[in-house]
Amino acid sequence: MKLARLFRAQDLAWLLFVGALLWGLPETNYNATILIIVIGAFQVIEPRLNLFASRRGQFFSVSVKLILSYLLVGYTHTFDSPLWSIFLVPLVAAATFFEFTAVVIVTLIASASYFSFVLLVPNTYVLPPDLYSVLSLRVSFFAIIAFVVFEQARAKRQEMERTREANKNLQQAQVSLRRSERLAALGQLTAGLAHELRNPLGTIKASAEMLNQGTVLAKPQVMKEMASYIESEVDRMNSLITSFLNFARPLEIHPVMADLQETVSDVIRRLPAGKGVAVTESIGAEARHFVFDPVTLSIALSNLVQNAVQASPAGTTVRVNAKKSGEEVEITVEDEGEGISPQNLENIFNPFFTTKAEGVGLGLAIVSKIIDEHHGKITAASTAGQGTVFRITLPFACEI
Numbered sequence: 001m002k003l004a005r006l007f008r009a010q011d012l013a014w015l016l017f018v019g020a021l022l023w024g025l026p027e028t029n030y031n032a033t034i035l036i037i038v039i040g041a042f043q044v045i046e047p048r049l050n051l052f053a054s055r056r057g058q059f060f061s062v063s064v065k066l067i068l069s070y071l072l073v074g075y076t077h078t079f080d081s082p083l084w085s086i087f088l089v090p091l092v093a094a095a096t097f098f099e100f101t102a103v104v105i106v107t108l109i110a111s112a113s114y115f116s117f118v119l120l121v122p123n124t125y126v127l128p129p130d131l132y133s134v135l136s137l138r139v140s141f142f143a144i145i146a147f148v149v150f151e152q153a154r155a156k157r158q159e160m161e162r163t164r165e166a167n168k169n170l171q172q173a174q175v176s177l178r179r180s181e182r183l184a185a186l187g188q189l190t191a192g193l194a195h196e197l198r199n200p201l202g203t204i205k206a207s208a209e210m211l212n213q214g215t216v217l218a219k220p221q222v223m224k225e226m227a228s229y230i231e232s233e234v235d236r237m238n239s240l241i242t243s244f245l246n247f248a249r250p251l252e253i254h255p256v257m258a259d260l261q262e263t264v265s266d267v268i269r270r271l272p273a274g275k276g277v278a279v280t281e282s283i284g285a286e287a288r289h290f291v292f293d294p295v296t297l298s299i300a301l302s303n304l305v306q307n308a309v310q311a312s313p314a315g316t317t318v319r320v321n322a323k324k325s326g327e328e329v330e331i332t333v334e335d336e337g338e339g340i341s342p343q344n345l346e347n348i349f350n351p352f353f354t355t356k357a358e359g360v361g362l363g364l365a366i367v368s369k370i371i372d373e374h375h376g377k378i379t380a381a382s383t384a385g386q387g388t389v390f391r392i393t394l395p396f397a398c399e400i
Helices: 003-007 009-024 030-048 055-074 084-097 099-121 130-213 222-250 262-271 294-313 363-373
Strands: 257-258 280-284 289-292 317-325 329-334 379-384 387-395
Touching: 009 030, 030 055, 030 317, 055 084, 084 099, 099 130, 099 257, 099 262, 130 222, 222 289, 222 363, 257 262, 262 280, 262 289, 262 294, 262 317, 294 317, 294 329, 294 363, 294 387, 363 379
Parallel strands: 280 317
Antiparallel strands: 257 289, 317 329, 329 387, 379 387
């Protein structure tokens, strides 16, 4: 992987190109040899330097390539050089990066540079009669290749601009969707909280009405019972509101390089005893150490394991397994209980959904929220009479 980042495919192409030029030189020419090596080295080094990433840097790069190309042609028989097409290197670079006017200017400079060799011919040398026709034909190749590359590069830039604009619109749509989802969730939470508060408020009201009756004042035992009802319902409301606030407040995770084995072992160690259900763990070696928030993930796993224990009959086993799968860590919590009905399975992660008489219905919703903040996923599969499997997938490589 590191070698691939250091040495790229285009580097090999340039090395092969330089080798072909050196091998194809018709005669020994040390100046040309040095220039060919310099041109190849510049092409390999240029993409790695931030100096050439800016617009000014690109102009400098094309200028260097023009100069090197001019010198190479000049040292190899000038206008009669077999390497006259080396001028295409700066032309293609200009057509790739610049707009039309700049491409025309670079093409004119390259063409004029090539024609300028005619002016350097000694007066005693007789020019071939078809020289200007040949030079004009070669320069026409400069122009057409520069134009074709420019058109392709411009089409690519326009496509990238459209893609950026589409991504920007998509991000705005996602932000709007998340805002709508938050408002919808807030409405759902509010409705759920109101529903959950109605029952204890009804009990408190009924108890208060009985305490106001004159006949009850003479019965201390009844008064004590009514007061205990009020106290227990107030405690229930306080617990409900606390759970609601814990779920509603923004969740902050602090991912660090942690040991999943220690996190799972700690969750199992803190389980209440006495249910008669065994809990086992199996954490693969490759899945032990990766980046996650051990505090919040411990809360999520604790909820899942406790639910699995509560759903399992005595004498069965709850299994917590983890393994590395590709670029993800897969954690499963599996029980041997009665399972979850298909109609309930669709709603188990919704706030205030519960099948327990004393449940609030926020446990699995909090688990789902924690996993989402880890950029992971949680799913559930259940078979009636055989048990339920909760499956968590977390990215193995997460930014700290």
